Amino acid sequence: MSAAQTSIPEDVAKSASEARDRLNEHTLKIVHWHFSEETGSPFWLEKKAELGFDPLTDVKSFDDLKKFPNFEDEWLRGGPIQRWVPKGHAGKPVYVFETGGTTGVPKSRMVIEDHWKDYELFSDTLPDEHFPPGSNWLMLGPSGPRRxxxxxEHLAQHRGGICFCIDLDPRWVVKLIKKGWMEHLEEYKKHCIDQAVTVLTAGHDIKCMFATPKLLESLGEALEDRGTSLQEVGIKGIFSGGTEFTPQWTRFCVEEMLGGPVEEGGVYMTPTYGNTLMGLACSKPITAADGYKISYYAPQPRAVTEVVSFDDYNQVVGFGETGRVKLYTLTDEFFVPGFMERDEGEREAPFDMYPWDGVSGVRPFHELASATTVGVY
Known part of the structure; x- marks a missing residue:
C-alpha cells in the first residue's frame, strides 16, 4: 500500500494538519530552550559551535531538525551526566536512568519530571473500567536504574493506587543468555515469577499490572499450575511492552491466556512501545477483525517517530511501506533531533485518536537483528 493508495478521512486529515502546526510551534520552543545561553544544557551549547548552522535562527519547523546530524547513542555513554542538565532546570532534583549496559558503559539519560508527565498522559488513555482508579498495581519488569x-510506580500513584515491585536485573538475564546458561535462566525467571505470584496472592487487592510479554506468559502458566488464573487473582487491566509483541503472540495471549476478548475474558490488555529516550507510545486499539495488528503512536509533540528509508534516513517511506524507526525527543529536559532506533516497521496513517504517523510490525532492524539479545523483553 503506497501513500497514494491510502485514503485518510477528511476530518482526520484536518486534525493531522492541526497537529503538525502544533508540532512545528513546539519544535521552535524546544530548540530555543536548549540552545539559549540562559536555559540550554552545556552539551548542546557546546555542540552548537560544531553544527555549521544556528538552531536559533535556522530551525523554523519540525522538518528543519533534519539539519542536525543523527543523535549518537555514544554521546550518552559516560559522564559527566550534568552536561545534559539544562541551565533552566538548575537546582532541581535529577534522576539518572540507564539503558543497555550489558557490555561496556551503559547509556545514561538525565530526567527531572519527564517520566511523570509521559505516564500521566498515558494514564489518560487507560479505561477506568479496566484500570479502576484507586487500584493497586504490580510492576513485573526490570528494576534498578531503569526508567x-x-x-x-508513578502511574499507580497518579491513579490513586500503590505499586508493588519485584527485583529483576535484566543485565543478568542477557548475560545468562549469552553464556548459554539456559538452566540458570529458567531458574532466574522462576525466581522473578515466584515474587509476582507471592505478591498477587497475599491479599493486596492488586487489579492492574505492567509485565513484559515473556514474563506475562510465564506468570499465566505459573498461576495455572497453582490452579488459578490472572482473572481469579483479581487482575482487570494489563499494560505490556517489548519487541516480543507480535500479532501471533497477542492472539495467543488474548485467546488462550486471558480467556478471549475483554468482553468475554474480563481482562483488558494494551501493548506499548517505549524506551528511555522517548517515553511511551500508545497502541491503536487491537481487534481480532484487524488480525491483532499492533500500531504504535508516539506522544506527539513530546516525542515523534518516523519510518524512514533504509537508504536515506531523512526520507520518510510511504504509508504501509517498511523502513527503520527514527525517533525525536522534544521536551524541555531532553532534546534528541533524530535518533536511529534498533527497530524497523511499517508506516501507519494517522487516525482520529492519534492524528499523526504511527508504526506497526515493530521488530529488530534486520541489519542488527542477529546481534540483538532480547532478554526479558
Missing amino acids: LRLAV
Missing part, C-alpha cells in the same frame, strides 16, 4: 520501574 520503567519508577514510571509505573
Whole structure:
C-alpha cells in the first residue's frame, strides 16, 4: 500500500494538519530552550559551535531538525551526566536512568519530571473500567536504574493506587543468555515469577499490572499450575511492552491466556512501545477483525517517530511501506533531533485518536537483528 493508495478521512486529515502546526510551534520552543545561553544544557551549547548552522535562527519547523546530524547513542555513554542538565532546570532534583549496559558503559539519560508527565498522559488513555482508579498495581519488569520501574510506580500513584515491585536485573538475564546458561535462566525467571505470584496472592487487592510479554506468559502458566488464573487473582487491566509483541503472540495471549476478548475474558490488555529516550507510545486499539495488528503512536509533540528509508534516513517511506524507526525527543529536559532506533516497521496513517504517523510490525532492524539479545523483553 503506497501513500497514494491510502485514503485518510477528511476530518482526520484536518486534525493531522492541526497537529503538525502544533508540532512545528513546539519544535521552535524546544530548540530555543536548549540552545539559549540562559536555559540550554552545556552539551548542546557546546555542540552548537560544531553544527555549521544556528538552531536559533535556522530551525523554523519540525522538518528543519533534519539539519542536525543523527543523535549518537555514544554521546550518552559516560559522564559527566550534568552536561545534559539544562541551565533552566538548575537546582532541581535529577534522576539518572540507564539503558543497555550489558557490555561496556551503559547509556545514561538525565530526567527531572519527564517520566511523570509521559505516564500521566498515558494514564489518560487507560479505561477506568479496566484500570479502576484507586487500584493497586504490580510492576513485573526490570528494576534498578531503569526508567520503567519508577514510571509505573508513578502511574499507580497518579491513579490513586500503590505499586508493588519485584527485583529483576535484566543485565543478568542477557548475560545468562549469552553464556548459554539456559538452566540458570529458567531458574532466574522462576525466581522473578515466584515474587509476582507471592505478591498477587497475599491479599493486596492488586487489579492492574505492567509485565513484559515473556514474563506475562510465564506468570499465566505459573498461576495455572497453582490452579488459578490472572482473572481469579483479581487482575482487570494489563499494560505490556517489548519487541516480543507480535500479532501471533497477542492472539495467543488474548485467546488462550486471558480467556478471549475483554468482553468475554474480563481482562483488558494494551501493548506499548517505549524506551528511555522517548517515553511511551500508545497502541491503536487491537481487534481480532484487524488480525491483532499492533500500531504504535508516539506522544506527539513530546516525542515523534518516523519510518524512514533504509537508504536515506531523512526520507520518510510511504504509508504501509517498511523502513527503520527514527525517533525525536522534544521536551524541555531532553532534546534528541533524530535518533536511529534498533527497530524497523511499517508506516501507519494517522487516525482520529492519534492524528499523526504511527508504526506497526515493530521488530529488530534486520541489519542488527542477529546481534540483538532480547532478554526479558
